Amino acid sequence: MATKVFLREKKISKGRKSLYLDFYPAIRHPKTGKETRREFLGLYIFEKPRNPFETQHNKSTRAIAENIRNKQYQEIQNGTYGFQSDAKKKKSFIDFFKQLTDQRYTSKGNYDNWLSSYRYFSEYFDNNLTMGDLSVQTLNEYRDYLLGLDLAQNTKHTYFNKVKAAVKQAFKNGHISENYASQAEGIKAEETKREFVTLDELKQLAKTECDNPVLKKAFLFSALTGLRFIDCQLLRWKDLQQNSKGEYFIRYRQKKTKGQETLPLPLSARELLGEAREPEQPVFKGLTYSAWQNVKLREWVMRAGIRKKITFHCARHSFATIQLTLGTDIYTVSKLLGHRELKTTQIYAKIIDQKKTEAMNKLNDLKL
Numbered sequence: 001m002a003t004k005v006f007l008r009e010k011k012i013s014k015g016r017k018s019l020y021l022d023f024y025p026a027i028r029h030p031k032t033g034k035e036t037r038r039e040f041l042g043l044y045i046f047e048k049p050r051n052p053f054e055t056q057h058n059k060s061t062r063a064i065a066e067n068i069r070n071k072q073y074q075e076i077q078n079g080t081y082g083f084q085s086d087a088k089k090k091k092s093f094i095d096f097f098k099q100l101t102d103q104r105y106t107s108k109g110n111y112d113n114w115l116s117s118y119r120y121f122s123e124y125f126d127n128n129l130t131m132g133d134l135s136v137q138t139l140n141e142y143r144d145y146l147l148g149l150d151l152a153q154n155t156k157h158t159y160f161n162k163v164k165a166a167v168k169q170a171f172k173n174g175h176i177s178e179n180y181a182s183q184a185e186g187i188k189a190e191e192t193k194r195e196f197v198t199l200d201e202l203k204q205l206a207k208t209e210c211d212n213p214v215l216k217k218a219f220l221f222s223a224l225t226g227l228r229f230i231d232c233q234l235l236r237w238k239d240l241q242q243n244s245k246g247e248y249f250i251r252y253r254q255k256k257t258k259g260q261e262t263l264p265l266p267l268s269a270r271e272l273l274g275e276a277r278e279p280e281q282p283v284f285k286g287l288t289y290s291a292w293q294n295v296k297l298r299e300w301v302m303r304a305g306i307r308k309k310i311t312f313h314c315a316r317h318s319f320a321t322i323q324l325t326l327g328t329d330i331y332t333v334s335k336l337l338g339h340r341e342l343k344t345t346q347i348y349a350k351i352i353d354q355k356k357t358e359a360m361n362k363l364n365d366l367k368l
């Protein structure tokens with residue numbers, strides 16, 4: 001049963017009332033360790049105010065007492081009040097971090113980054129950091145340590161973000177009373193080069209044979225729709241629908257953002273898929289992620305005469321850049337990609353602007 005905290009008044013001498021907290025059910029007092037229902041605050045009010053000063057005194061004192069009541073109620077619910085907090089303060093944050101990391105393995109959710117982050121963090125603190133040891137200063141200290149390591153800037157950014165995510169989860173779970181992660185300074189990520197294929201290169205890929213036909217079909221589909229690999233992998237035939245005009249669209253939930261999306265399908269994308277199968281059947285049956293698949297993808301790209309380092313996710317980049325090149329406004333492209341914020345999409349606009357600049361620079365040495 002959750003403990004309730006009430007603000008009560010008790011008559012004392014000289015026409016005054018003492019304010020105290022009433023706990024139900026009883027709690028252990030933070031000083032004596034004994035169960036109690038009451039805690040007097042050392043505050044008093046006038047029973048019958050006789051002038052404006054006493055009236056204002058009562059108002060201010062009740063406000064102070066109410067703030068104390070709210071604070072102690074929150075601490076009791078979070079298990080951080082008095083003796084209740086001791087066990088949680090001694091709990092190992094390192095072990096908690098490891099548990100969160102292990103959960104990513106079972107769900108296959110970015111496990112490698114979590115594991116590397118955990119290893120660096122636990123090594124720095126010598127596997128000895130409790131919930132009570134956590135603070136903004138602790139996180140900033142570890143941040144400075146990461147910045148001094150011989151790692152790529154974006155790797156440092158990723159590893160520190162995993163630590164902050166673990167701290168945030170510890171706060172949500174009630175292990176700590178403050179979310180120190182929200183107050184700690186982060187590590188800024190560098191903009192990475194986003195490789196993509198042009199529309200002409202995409203057409204060339206479509207004409208080129210691939211040793212893995214399912215991989216080829218899924219990549220082309222991703223480049224025509226913007227779907228991530230995992231969303232292609234989870235796509236079922238029942239997700240493909242048709243409206244009264246005969247136009248195709250898919251309804252799916254993004255694995256990454258959990259957002260429910262409705263995405264119009266261009267005819268070229270629908271024709272790629274061929275004849276529909278049973279509703280529960282995967283559209284790209286046999287599509288898996290592995291080192292072998294990546295090799296086959298690279299071989300296919302090279303066979304098409306494309307000399308770029310292309311991964312499956314580049315298909316999504318290609319969709320964005322092709323749409324912007326064809327004149328689709330950035331807001332629409334953002335919605336098609338399922339981005340929550342427009343700034344996430346703006347990186348593709350920068351790519352297009354750079355390509356325009358490169359194209360114009362080719363005319364610099366033109367003699368007329």
